[in-house]
Amino acid sequence: MKKVVISLGGSILVPSLEKNRILKYVPVLREIASHHQLFVVVGGGGEARRYIDAARTLGIDDGTGDEIGILITRLNATMLVAAMGDDAYPRVAESHAEAKKFAEHRKCVVMGGITPGQTTDAVAAVLAERVRASVFINVTSVDGIYSADPKKDKKAVRYDRLTPRQLIEIVGKAHLVAGLNTVLDIIAARVVERSRIPLVVLDGTDPENLRSAVFFGRYTGTVVSDTDTEPLPV
Numbered sequence: 001m002k003k004v005v006i007s008l009g010g011s012i013l014v015p016s017l018e019k020n021r022i023l024k025y026v027p028v029l030r031e032i033a034s035h036h037q038l039f040v041v042v043g044g045g046g047e048a049r050r051y052i053d054a055a056r057t058l059g060i061d062d063g064t065g066d067e068i069g070i071l072i073t074r075l076n077a078t079m080l081v082a083a084m085g086d087d088a089y090p091r092v093a094e095s096h097a098e099a100k101k102f103a104e105h106r107k108c109v110v111m112g113g114i115t116p117g118q119t120t121d122a123v124a125a126v127l128a129e130r131v132r133a134s135v136f137i138n139v140t141s142v143d144g145i146y147s148a149d150p151k152k153d154k155k156a157v158r159y160d161r162l163t164p165r166q167l168i169e170i171v172g173k174a175h176l177v178a179g180l181n182t183v184l185d186i187i188a189a190r191v192v193e194r195s196r197i198p199l200v201v202l203d204g205t206d207p208e209n210l211r212s213a214v215f216f217g218r219y220t221g222t223v224v225s226d227t228d229t230e231p232l233p234v
């Protein structure tokens with residue numbers, strides 16, 4: 001069985017509690033998990049941002065804000081695990097070692113954040129490295145990696161392909177604060193470089209996009225790899 005690690009952005013899965021896409025994602029994740037060993041790392045989304053912003057107005061430091069963010073990612077992960085029913089391992093993994101252990105049961109393994117000072121993209125990048133995934137897919141709210149934030153800069157251009165080095169140059173410009181929203185954090189980018197596991201960044205607003213990417217290799221997005229090989233379909 002091939003291993004697939006997905007970083008499922010909180011902005012996609014739970015932009016807010018009311019507008020969550022959990023039920024829309026469950027059938028797609030189930031289908032992927034029936035063909036591959038699937039690991040899903042869930043982000044914090046709008047609720048994490050609300051909590052972190054509220055903490056900041058209370059004068060709470062960013063490290064503690066990160067801990068609060070991690071709790072929200074695990075809360076979202078718990079919701080996904082429960083919604084997946086028997087198709088997911090019934091506990092949220094709290095470390096990479098635990099995720100590997102849970103995968104012995106051959107069910108979808110779900111986790112959230114683990115360490116302050118990073119985002120769930122970094123968690124997923126290290127997980128992909130540790131389980132030797134065939135591909136690391138970052139499901140986010142933009143259709144790939146751009147030269148600048150496409151929501152703010154109309155001249156931003158989307159890259160079809162990047163080398164890990166180019167990725168590091170692009171994301172290295174952003175600085176780290178709790179609740180920061182960039183397409184991929186710098187730690188994740190560095191791990192992608194050293195692990196040499198291909199990364200695909202794609203838009204998950206419609207879960208069907210992920211399905212057609214994994215099974216048919218049909219998607220608009222950015223591939224980050226040192227080679228010319230197409231990482232999708234898996």
Ligand code: UTP
Nearest residue numbers: 009010043044045066069113114115116120179
């Ligand atoms: P996310 O991974 O969701 O960050 O974690 P994000 O950049 O807001 O991504 P989207 O919007 O969900 O796609 C939310 C916050 O939780 C803390 C950080 O403060 C992060 O910004 N966090 C998360 C950590 O400190 N460590 C982790 O391992 C994960």
